[in-house]
Every structure is written in C-alpha cells, then in structure tokens.
Amino acid sequence: MKTRISVILTHLLFLAGFVSFPVFTMPSLGARIHLNAEEFSRSLVLNNILAAAGYYLNYYYFIPSFNLKRKYVHYTISLLLTACIYLLIPSACNIVLNWLALHFHFVDSLVMPIGPLLMLTLAFMLSYILHKHNEWKQSQRDKMEIEMQKNAAEMILLKNQINPHFFFNTLNGIYALAIRQSDNTASAILQLSQMMRYVLYDSEDEKVLLEKEIAYMCGYVKMQQMRLGSNNSVTFEINGTATGLTIVPLLMIPFIENNFKYGISGNQETRMSIIIDLTEEVLRFRSKNTIVLRNQDDDHKGIGISNVRRRLDLAYHDRHDLFISELSDEFVVQLEIKL
Known part of the structure; x- marks a missing residue:
C-alpha cells in the first residue's frame, strides 16, 4: 500500500514539475502570461500533455522493448519518430486553430510559447534516468535476496551439522x-527424548524463544551430570529473565558439549562453570572448564566451534563478540549477543 502511494506521489510530482518548469526557467514567458493568459494556458496544457505522454511512452515501452534488449538503433529511431510526431501535433493544432480564427473570429490562434522539443528532450532524459535508477534498485534488491537465500541455506546446513554431533555425544x-x-539410565533416555523433540521440531524455526533454548541447555546439563562422579564440579547459572526474547537455536550448545567432552575426567578433579546473564536485550554467555589431557587426535575446539563462529557471523554479524582462550589448564569462552 505504501509503495503504491509512493508511486502515485512520484507521478504527481513529475507532472507538477513539468507544468511549472517553463514558468521558472523562461523569464520572457512571464510577460507573455500577462499579455495573453488564455493563449498561454492552452499552449502550456498541450505541450505538457504531449511531453508527459513522451515520458511514459519512453519509460514503459521504449526502454523495456529496445534499450534493455540492446536494440539501440531501434530505440534511437523510436525517440526521433516520437519527437517528429510531437512537433507535428502542435503545428497541426496551430493550423486548425488559425483557420478557425480567420473564418469564425471566435477562436484565438494557439501560439506555442515554449520550445516543445526542449520539453520532450527533458521528458526523455527524466524517464531514462528514472528507469535506470529503478533498474539499479531492483538489481540491488535481487542481489540482497540472493544473498539472504544463500545465508539461509548455509544456516540450515550448519544447523544440520549440529544435530548428529549432539546425538553422538x-x-x-x-x-x-x-x-x-546406573539407575539414571532410564531418566537419561527420557530426558533425551524431550531434547530430541526440541532439536527436531522447535529448532527448525529461524529463531526460537530464548526460554526454550535455555530449558534445552538445562536439560542437557542435567543429563550429563547423571554420569559424573563426585570429583567433577559443575556450576550452571541463569541470571535475569528471558521472557519475550528470541535467539537463533542451538547456538550455545556446542560450547557446553565441548565442556563435557573435553573437561571431564573420571580420575582427576575437574571444574566447570556455565553462566548466562540476561540484561535488557543483551545475552552474555561465559563458560570455563578444566582442560583434561587427551590424545593428540582430539581437537579441543571440536567441529562445533567453527560452526558457531559462522552462524554468529551470519545471524549476528555486527551484534556479537566472541572470545575464546585456552590457558595452561583452563578453556574459556565468552560470548555477548545483542538479541
């Protein structure tokens, strides 16, 4: 609706500009207006109707039919023929009106007070410039749409990579x-079924409620804690309220997965903390875990980290900060997102 109103206003402004153009650009015209206002008004109306017709003919027919198809000779010939017809119509009107005025004395001759060719040339130039501008805008919109579709497809691919990784762990x-x-086996399977429902159905949306995402992470942490010994310390905190906020799904879970995959040992004491702070529309995620020595074949960052980096870049390009550091005995992740 807004676009249609904008188009109508553009056309009205164009027509108003054409009507007022001679008055403001040709000083000698002002004297003629005072001398013969009726004659001037007839001339002005005729010239501007023809110029406007030339504008729309060029914009909606000549440019799409010839110029855009690189038929430049046909395009030039069409403009020249239109200019000739444009010049002949006022002349024919003058002849008829002069003959009527000569024989019947009640019709004044119509004298062309402005250069008709100048008006038509201006109409052609304006229509060409406007058409090219609109063509460029459409091209930019098409490029943006293609880029968005490409990013959406990549996001789906990246998210699909997370699912097998999650189920494997x-x-x-x-x-x-x-x-x-363990007596916790049945509870873990039940917890897994609830998490699978979220992964397979809820997370298919582009964004999900942050409350559901946090509930999913809580469920994952609880399930992992079932298999831990007393030597493994896990802290999981949520500060603030997530009501009404949304987030790209499964964005932080790879960090938590890596905490349990690389920071837990059955033989030595380990510490792990996962803290999420919510203030207004900013999410701050912090995780720390003890680094447990493993075989060199294990990549501490895992497949999930590079995946998250790319998803953050696509979904929160200039609205996030991610800091990852690996100390001698501790792995730290700090993520801030403007939701």
Missing part, C-alpha cells in the same frame, strides 16, 4: 550409564 553419555547399570 549424548548417546555416548547414556552408553556410559548403561555400562555401569
């Missing part, structure tokens, strides 16, 4: 419980 945890014949 989670099933390993449940397997460890089953080997020990």
